[in-house]
Amino acid sequence: MYGISTTNQHQVKIGIEAQRIFRHHKHGMDFVALEMIRSLQKIDHENEYVIFVNDGPDVCLEETGNFRIVRFSGSYPVWEQIKLPKAAKEHGCDMLHCTSNTAPINCPVPLVVTIHDIIYFETNPLTAKGYSVYQRFGNMYRRFVVKRNLREAKKIITVSHFERKRFEDFLDLPDGLLSVVYNGVGAHFKPEESEEVLAEIKQKYQLPSQYFLFLGNTDPKKNTSNTIIAFAQYCEEVSSDYSLVVADLDPGKIKKLLIDEGLGQHFNKIHFTGYIANNDLPAVIQLAKVFLYPSKRESFGIPILEAMGTGTPVITSNAASMPEVSGESAVLVNPLKAIEIKDALQKLVFDEELRNELSRKGIIRAAQFSWENTAREVLTIYKGLLKT
Numbered sequence: 209m210y211g212i213s214t215t216n217q218h219q220v221k222i223g224i225e226a227q228r229i230f231r232h233h234k235h236g237m238d239f240v241a242l243e244m245i246r247s248l249q250k251i252d253h254e255n256e257y258v259i260f261v262n263d264g265p266d267v268c269l270e271e272t273g274n275f276r277i278v279r280f281s282g283s284y285p286v287w288e289q290i291k292l293p294k295a296a297k298e299h300g301c302d303m304l305h306c307t308s309n310t311a312p313i314n315c316p317v318p319l320v321v322t323i324h325d326i327i328y329f330e331t332n333p334l335t336a337k338g339y340s341v342y343q344r345f346g347n348m349y350r351r352f353v354v355k356r357n358l359r360e361a362k363k364i365i366t367v368s369h370f371e372r373k374r375f376e377d378f379l380d381l382p383d384g385l386l387s388v389v390y391n392g393v394g395a396h397f398k399p400e401e402s403e404e405v406l407a408e409i410k411q412k413y414q415l416p417s418q419y420f421l422f423l424g425n426t427d428p429k430k431n432t433s434n435t436i437i438a439f440a441q442y443c444e445e446v447s448s449d450y451s452l453v454v455a456d457l458d459p460g461k462i463k464k465l466l467i468d469e470g471l472g473q474h475f476n477k478i479h480f481t482g483y484i485a486n487n488d489l490p491a492v493i494q495l496a497k498v499f500l501y502p503s504k505r506e507s508f509g510i511p512i513l514e515a516m517g518t519g520t521p522v523i524t525s526n527a528a529s530m531p532e533v534s535g536e537s538a539v540l541v542n543p544l545k546a547i548e549i550k551d552a553l554q555k556l557v558f559d560e561e562l563r564n565e566l567s568r569k570g571i572i573r574a575a576q577f578s579w580e581n582t583a584r585e586v587l588t589i590y591k592g593l594l595k596t
Contacts, residue, residue, distance in 0.1 A: 230264030516570030
């Protein structure tokens, strides 16, 4: 491992990999990196930072006095394995924090790596069911790279105590290498008081008058099939005006799923919005009667807190990290049983007192997680390494 040494004549320079934050359609890890960096800009005016970003259209981060943004393009492996380590050396970084599961195998400066999950070690990516070719390639790449990162990194950060336990179950790690730092929830995930704003968002996405919300995708861990089936079973049992709003899902595949289950008649109750901009998401969630997040496997589950922050009742899983994150502020179900998801929907629809209780508890729970807290804990790790 590399050591970090500083002198009074040498200002500490911290590099942070934020490869995908400028892409238009950002996803979970992109927002984690972006919000952490924004919070570091607020709290750390002492160290110098270089933020390495792949070229993209959505310039969502601005430079400040001690934060410089360096942009260069390239495909994911080339950008990470060739261009990033070269740039870190050229810009004189004393350490490099890679934020999205993987890092350069040969890095000329000391490494900190945030590894959100190690699901790709739990099953063989080549034989695991339900993955696309692209997803299999990504998981094989992570398997290959992460094993080497674990040998080289000075610190590994993961995002829940559940995930820490998975590391301990599947990997042989040196003492003191792994730290847990919780993710946060954006301050804009709060109840929107303006009826005008809510009406504008409803019109923008052509939202139904009454709906449940599910933001799953094609990753098998998101449990899309069971969630869709549970909603259709709810419609089968309850004469209801509720729709299910989904975002980035293929209507053709959803229709086939329902037809195969003998529930095709309920396809017209599913509303497809396409990608929902992050700034619009709080209102979309708040307008929902219930937020569905019954994943099979999550290392954290930021959407749970985002929904809670808006005051929307949450159904999530009794598995993985989700009980750790939700506390006692959500309805927990077995994600493998569609009937439990369906029963939870019915319970929340007809139990106003429970909905109000979860709404109140959820707002309190979400307030316990902030990106500033995340940034402070990460900064403590940086400072601890800089003293060694």
